[in-house]
Amino acid sequence: MLLRAWVSFCVILFFPRALALDCVLHDFESVQSITKTCTDIVVDNLFVPAGETLALNLLNGSTLTFKGNTSFGYTNWQGYLVKITGNGLTVAGEAGSFLDGLGPLYWDGKGNGGIEKPKFIDFSVTDSVINNLYVLNCPKTCIYCRGCDNVTVTNLTVDNRAGDENVAPPNQYGHNTDGFNLHQSNNIVIKNGTIFNQDDCVCVFEGSNISVSDMYCHGSHGLSISLSSGVVENVLFADSVVEDGENGIHVKIHIPGESGILRNVTYKNIFMRGIIDYGIDVQQNYPDKYAPPENTIPIYNLNLINVTGSVNPEAVPIQILCAQDGCFDWNWSGVDIEGNVAADNCTNYVPPGFRC
Ligand SMILES: *[C@@H]1O[C@H](CO)[C@@H](O)[C@H](O)[C@H]1NC(C)=O
Ligand SMILES: *[C@@H]1O[C@H](CO)[C@@H](O)[C@H](O)[C@H]1NC(C)=O
Ligand SMILES: *[C@@H]1O[C@H](CO)[C@@H](O)[C@H](O)[C@H]1NC(C)=O
Ligand SMILES: *[C@@H]1O[C@H](CO)[C@@H](O)[C@H](O)[C@H]1NC(C)=O
Ligand SMILES: *[C@@H]1O[C@H](CO)[C@@H](O)[C@H](O)[C@H]1NC(C)=O
Ligand SMILES: *[C@@H]1O[C@H](CO)[C@@H](O)[C@H](O)[C@H]1NC(C)=O
Ligand SMILES: *[C@@H]1O[C@H](CO)[C@@H](O)[C@H](O)[C@H]1NC(C)=O
Ligand SMILES: *[C@@H]1O[C@H](CO)[C@@H](O)[C@H](O)[C@H]1NC(C)=O
Ligand SMILES: *[C@@H]1O[C@H](CO)[C@@H](O)[C@H](O)[C@H]1NC(C)=O
Numbered sequence: 395m396l397l398r399a400w401v402s403f404c405v406i407l408f409f410p411r412a413l414a415l416d417c418v419l420h421d422f423e424s425v426q427s428i429t430k431t432c433t434d435i436v437v438d439n440l441f442v443p444a445g446e447t448l449a450l451n452l453l454n455g456s457t458l459t460f461k462g463n464t465s466f467g468y469t470n471w472q473g474y475l476v477k478i479t480g481n482g483l484t485v486a487g488e489a490g491s492f493l494d495g496l497g498p499l500y501w502d503g504k505g506n507g508g509i510e511k512p513k514f515i516d517f518s519v520t521d522s523v524i525n526n527l528y529v530l531n532c533p534k535t536c537i538y539c540r541g542c543d544n545v546t547v548t549n550l551t552v553d554n555r556a557g558d559e560n561v562a563p564p565n566q567y568g569h570n571t572d573g574f575n576l577h578q579s580n581n582i583v584i585k586n587g588t589i590f591n592q593d594d595c596v597c598v599f600e601g602s603n604i605s606v607s608d609m610y611c612h613g614s615h616g617l618s619i620s621l622s623s624g625v626v627e628n629v630l631f632a633d634s635v636v637e638d639g640e641n642g643i644h645v646k647i648h649i650p651g652e653s654g655i656l657r658n659v660t661y662k663n664i665f666m667r668g669i670i671d672y673g674i675d676v677q678q679n680y681p682d683k684y685a686p687p688e689n690t691i692p693i694y695n696l697n698l699i700n701v702t703g704s705v706n707p708e709a710v711p712i713q714i715l716c717a718q719d720g721c722f723d724w725n726w727s728g729v730d731i732e733g734n735v736a737a738d739n740c741t742n743y744v745p746p747g748f749r750c
């Protein structure tokens with residue numbers, strides 16, 4: 395009787411605790427063994443040596459929790475600093491935790507040019523949720539989702555405030571620090587995020603069934619689509635605010651165009667202010683704003699509903715630069731961006747419901 399009680403006492407109190415301890419990642423050397431055996435992993439104040447990727451190839455159904463300060467040694471390389479793969483994952487940041495990319499050591503105002511800088515976090519996950527991550531000071535692009543399917547991202551914070559031009563020392567500001575980039579990703583929900591950065595806030599490169607809502611973007615290049623080949627369809631950006639950035643909404647169709655199509659993209663209930671270049675910029679000639687637009691990647695059903703706010707005095711409120719036979723069947727209503735000096739400018743297409 396006593397012995398049995400003692401045994402169960404040991405089992406209950408010590409055995410599970412010992413197992414759990416083994417699944418706490420304190421040392422970079424343990425990454426391999428822990429990710430191969432554990433399905434409930436805590437990354438606890440981990441320091442990742444310079445030039446190494448924190449590769450978390452997780453078992454299906456794993457829970458991964460970041461705790462404290464996850465940081466990375468400095469060296470000039472391409473990265474990634476973190477790569478996470480798996481199916482059925484729950485990835486979360488504990489309250490007060492953050493991943494610190496040590497951006498200020500890299501920032502030279504030149505982004506992808508200048509000194510080599512690592513890319514930060516790369517997700518290639520399916521049927522997963524990512525909650526409460528706090529990503530601090532990205533050297534360049536902050537987060538990628540590549541080949542993600544059925545992923546929900548909530549309460550994300552990207553905090554690159556220290557890299558703003560009026561905050562960082564001269565010529566040591568952040569550049570090309572995209573917040574969240576989606577490549578070949580389907581069935582994605584991103585909601586209630588806060589992104590302070592110096593390039594696109596959220597950008598869809600390729601994918602479908604994507605919803606981005608309740609976002610606050612500061613200092614960014616806007617809520618963007620950047621299509622150079624393939625398909626972007628069934629995308630919704632809703633209920634979001636873009637402040638003090640280059641653009642509010644930016645749809646970039648790259649030239650010279652490979653084959654592709656953009657269709658059924660909606661921006662709804664978007665508010666912007668303090669915009670420096672374009673409130674809304676749809677261009678079929680990216681990245682050369684002086685090149686003639688091309689229609690190799692047509693834009694169908696680009697719908698804007700209740701998109702309002704204002705731009706800075708010199709900025710263009712709304713620019714639509716379509717090729718001939720490049721844009722079809724858009725539906726705009728309640729689109730009104732206040733400008734000052736420059737007027738709205740529509741080339742080759744004026745959306746029904748909008749007066750240019
Ligand atoms: C893990 O999930 C993937 C994707 O659903 C599935 O193909 C694979 O069989 C799973 N692996 C295991 C060991 O269950
Ligand atoms: C995180 O840890 C790194 C390495 O110890 C340190 O350099 C950095 O300042 C820490 N970040 C914060 C915000 O405390
Ligand atoms: C999507 O992922 C969630 C887990 O985050 C899962 O419960 C759900 O079944 C998945 N949906 C599909 C269609 O696989
Ligand atoms: C988002 O953050 C709020 C406030 O901290 C919290 O109540 C909520 O549970 C979080 N959502 C998720 C999915 O973790
Ligand atoms: C959204 O995120 C903020 C923190 O950025 C949090 O305070 C708030 O509770 C969250 N809202 C929901 C509905 O999760
Ligand atoms: C997008 O969603 C629709 C409707 O739920 C679904 O039929 C389609 O398969 C989804 N597309 C992809 C690529 O998953
Ligand atoms: C258009 O995209 C929305 C998501 O924004 C989706 O709900 C709707 O079903 C799509 N329409 C078609 C015809 O696929
Ligand atoms: C338009 O969007 C704003 C947020 O930008 C929101 O407060 C307002 O309720 C929306 N109006 C309608 C009619 O949905
Ligand atoms: C255009 O959008 C408005 C507002 O969302 C909607 O009422 C109307 O049916 C749409 N028209 C077409 C042709 O899709």
Ligand SMILES: *[C@@H]1O[C@H](CO)[C@@H](O)[C@H](O)[C@H]1NC(C)=O
Nearest residue numbers: 683684713715737739740741
């Ligand atoms: C409008 O845009 C076209 C194409 O970029 C440009 O040629 C034209 O100068 C612009 N008009 C004004 C008034 O800026």
